[in-house]
Amino acid sequence: MKNVTFFKYQGTGNDFVMIDNRTEFFPKKNVELIEKLCDRRFGIGGDGLILLENDATADFKMVYYNADGNESTMCGNGGRCIVSFAHFLGIFSKDTTFNAIDGLHHATINENGIVALQMIDVVKDTIKKDTEFTFLFTGSPHHVAMVNDIQNFNVFENGKNIRYSDQYKPGGTNVNFVEQLSNNSFKIRTYERGVEDETLSCGTGATAVAIAMNSLGKTAANKITIQVQGGDVQVTFDQNEEKYYNVMLTGAAKQVFKGEISID
Numbered sequence: 001m002k003n004v005t006f007f008k009y010q011g012t013g014n015d016f017v018m019i020d021n022r023t024e025f026f027p028k029k030n031v032e033l034i035e036k037l038c039d040r041r042f043g044i045g046g047d048g049l050i051l052l053e054n055d056a057t058a059d060f061k062m063v064y065y066n067a068d069g070n071e072s073t074m075c076g077n078g079g080r081c082i083v084s085f086a087h088f089l090g091i092f093s094k095d096t097t098f099n100a101i102d103g104l105h106h107a108t109i110n111e112n113g114i115v116a117l118q119m120i121d122v123v124k125d126t127i128k129k130d131t132e133f134t135f136l137f138t139g140s141p142h143h144v145a146m147v148n149d150i151q152n153f154n155v156f157e158n159g160k161n162i163r164y165s166d167q168y169k170p171g172g173t174n175v176n177f178v179e180q181l182s183n184n185s186f187k188i189r190t191y192e193r194g195v196e197d198e199t200l201s202c203g204t205g206a207t208a209v210a211i212a213m214n215s216l217g218k219t220a221a222n223k224i225t226i227q228v229q230g231g232d233v234q235v236t237f238d239q240n241e242e243k244y245y246n247v248m249l250t251g252a253a254k255q256v257f258k259g260e261i262s263i264d
């Protein structure tokens with residue numbers, strides 16, 4: 001048995017177990033252990049687990065696991081939370097660059113703990129537009145569909161059906177349902193792959209929705225407020241004929257508590 005110090009973070013209600021793994025002590029291949037640490041009854045509880053590690057070319061590296069214990073693609077809210085954690089650890093003071101599965105990310109943190117995180121560029125040709133939905137990759141795959149009366153919409157059942165549908169096999173996708181609130185604001189609810197449930201917020205999902213809505217002509221704005229179940233995030237971007245770039249996801253990221261847990 002070994003005692004492991006962990007921190008709990010949340011970004012608009014998307015919550016993560018955060019571990020400083022710069023000494024590389026953590027058993028990264030132990031899927032069952034990661035799943036158990038994320039379990040809300042048998043473990044700490046979280047939508048995912050994130051390791052902060054040393055990196056040869058950047059200030060630090062982010063390694064992200066979904067609550068099912070498997071390493072996955074980019075997590076936007078997790079990215080904002082690990083920036084806050086790195087700031088707490090004294091790794092940087094105002095701005096940082098870190099490595100993640102989808103490449104380098106630049107980020108800043110202000111005195112109120114608001115983190116602005118640069119997301120990957122989205123090439124316009126890669127955005128798939130269907131009559132019923134839009135599909136795009138913002139570090140993670142996202143299906144985006146507009147619905148009416150989103151608050152009463154069955155996100156779990158509809159999200160699960162789309163996530164496991166033949167068109168997304170074998171990898172699956174995250175699924176976002178969207179309702180337009182104003183010229184430049186949208187309310188979204190997201191079913192997350194790897195959590196296999198609705199989460200209170202998804203950062204790559206909010207980013208995908210903002211870009212999809214601009215791409216569909218639902219908004220001409222390049223500063224878009226996305227209301228998620230756990231609060232608000234802002235997505236800003238520039239664009240040219242080829243792509244969306246300078247894509248920034250901005251919102252609060254907070255340390256909730258620190259603890260110690262025994263692992264085998």
Ligand SMILES: N[C@@H](CCC[C@H](N)C(=O)O)C(=O)O
Pocket residue numbers: 014066072073074075076077078140141173174192193194195201202203204205
């Ligand atoms: N919560 C995340 C997305 C995490 C990855 C996702 N579940 C997947 O496996 O694709 C976010 O904030 O972006």
